[in-house]
Amino acid sequence: MRGGPIRWTWPFMKDVIVVGGGAIGLFCAVRLRQGGARVWLLESGHEHPTYYTPIASAAAAGMIAPISNEPSVHATVALESFDLWRAMRRGAEWEDAVRFDGAVVVRPSQAEAAAFVAKAAQLGRKAQILSAGEFRKRTGFRAKVDHALFVEAEGTADPLRMLTGLGMQAHALGVLRFYDTDVWEVTATTATTHEGKVFEADAVVLAPGVWANDAMIKAAPALKQVRAGKGMLAAVALEAGLGPNLRAGEIYLAQRREDVVLGSTLEFDKFDRKVDRAKIADLHSAAERLLPGEVTLTEQAWAGVRPMSPDGWPMIGPNGEGVLLAAGHSRDGWLMAPITAEIITAYVFDNEIPPEWAALSPERFEQS
Ligand SMILES: Cc1cc2nc3c(=O)[nH]c(=O)nc-3n(C[C@H](O)[C@H](O)[C@H](O)COP(=O)(O)OP(=O)(O)OC[C@H]3O[C@@H](n4cnc5c(N)ncnc54)[C@H](O)[C@@H]3O)c2cc1C
Missing domain, CATH: 3.50.50.60 (FAD/NAD(P)-binding domain)
Incomplete structure (x- = not known):
């Protein structure tokens, strides 16, 4: 010009x-x-x-968990999002809020654990079967847990x-x-x-x-x-900190910045955020069955309402x-x-x- x-x-x-x-x-x-x-x-x-x-x-x-048991046409997009997390985190104001420690996933049988590992491999991600000893090393828990695996592509963001x-x-x-x-x-x-x-x-x-x-x-x-999908979580105390997320059927444990959370419930069409202590006790019982005496509930529990699509x-x-x-x-x-x-x-x-x-x-x- x-x-x-x-x-x-x-x-x-x-x-x-x-x-x-x-x-x-x-x-x-x-x-x-x-x-x-x-x-x-x-x-x-x-x-x-x-x-x-x-x-x-x-x-x-706040779990960033792109690989699940459910087959889905959207699985690659979930992984794309996981990779974006890693790329966007560098230098961002929230860099210290995210950890990428992977996840230990417990499955009901060795065959199902192997199927999960195969699925991760198909998606180009590393996963390996864990022996009971390796489970203890990865998680810090004493319990004898068979049929577990470790998957690398997972993390947690402190909400x-x-x-x-x-x-x-x-x-x-x-x-x-x-x-x-x-x-x-x-x-x-x-x-x-x-x-x-x-x-x-x-x-x-x-x-x-x-x-x-x-x-x-x-x-x-x-x-x-x-639809509304009410969910409850509880903060728990563990003897040692948890590294990777632990997912076992309907329950999970996730290490965030300052707490470990035990989750979670799902109730459709409920908008209230009242904590139901009986449902928190159910979550805790499930954790007890897997890890007897190793997960202690604290006073803190809360609820949120998820926006559920069909x-x-x-x-x-x-x-x-x-x-x-x-x-x-x-x-x-x-x-x-x-x-x-x-x-x-x-x-x-x-x-x-x-x-x-x-x-x-x-x-x-x-x-x-
Ligand atoms: C117990 C629980 C555990 C969960 N765990 C995980 C997990 O481990 N990993 C994971 O990926 N996801 C998890 N989720 C799901 C995840 O939290 C939600 O999918 C996600 O937060 C939805 O985000 P959003 O921004 O759409 O909704 P919201 O966080 O609800 O934000 C919507 C915002 O819109 C604002 N808004 C609404 N109406 C108006 C208006 N009229 N004018 C102006 N502002 C408005 C609201 O104030 C609000 O701030 C969990 C959810 C719950 C409840």
Whole structure:
């Protein structure tokens, strides 16, 4: 350009509103901003969550567990998200909130343990059968446990430290964050608060967890499919710290930054966050059967409400009136948060959507 003033242009600059500041909304806000968008994050709650804040992300165990027993067409996307965790963590404000110590998985028989190892290998990940002695070495427990295996590709993110760290990262990147801001209505390009303030942008990302209101469901009807899945966790004391996660059927133990948690229950269509001590006692009994006398309950227990989708996988992509939906993350919201942000960013910038990402579109339920 000769003569006139130099104008810096951002050829791909987009304005994006993200509604919801849980794990999903925060990861989306950060990633969109890193991709060059101008981002408004609107969150009805406070900036500093605790276990008792009514959002799933704060209550979670935080396991980043991409390999499970269940066969799924989405297994490779889960692994992609796990790899993104490792890549994004370096130098991030929340670097110290995440550990990648793998997992010890207990299965009912040697054949099932071998099948899990084979599945991990098929997905290109390392796993090995553990003898009873190796189980003790890996976990620090004294119990004799047969039919266990160790899988490398697993970790844990400390949810509260993550939420704070993601908030700091968003702030440092210049995401415009509005807390105590309850969104009433959305369209493909606007979000209107209860007070009547209207935000306008090129795209609106909806990440309300299980808390979508009727106006949001009208704009993005797939949200109707999201059911409440109440879950309870308890903090436990162990003689020695736990390294890898321990998963055994319906229970698990996960070492976070400052505690070890025992989880978890699942009750559909329950929105309350009351702790039922009898159900915590059931979790503890299951831990006792596996590891007699080695897991002690503390006073601390809490509940959260997961946004459950019909197939347990998130709904990511355009829906209804053109709103971008990032919802229904079920039991794996922390695991799937980075890939969700990646996919949403691709939709916002009109990038190519590979078939395995398109398979997570909310439309999949309409087709079925
Ligand atoms: C007991 C338990 C254990 C779990 N363990 C794991 C685990 O080990 N690993 C794992 O990957 N996942 C786990 N999960 C699941 C995971 O926590 C969820 O899938 C994930 O947190 C969902 O994140 P989200 O951001 O969609 O929802 P939320 O965390 O609920 O966030 C939604 C946000 O949207 C805001 N919002 C809603 N409506 C509005 C509005 N109108 N205006 C403005 N803001 C609004 C809410 O205030 C909230 O902050 C667990 C969950 C529970 C309850």
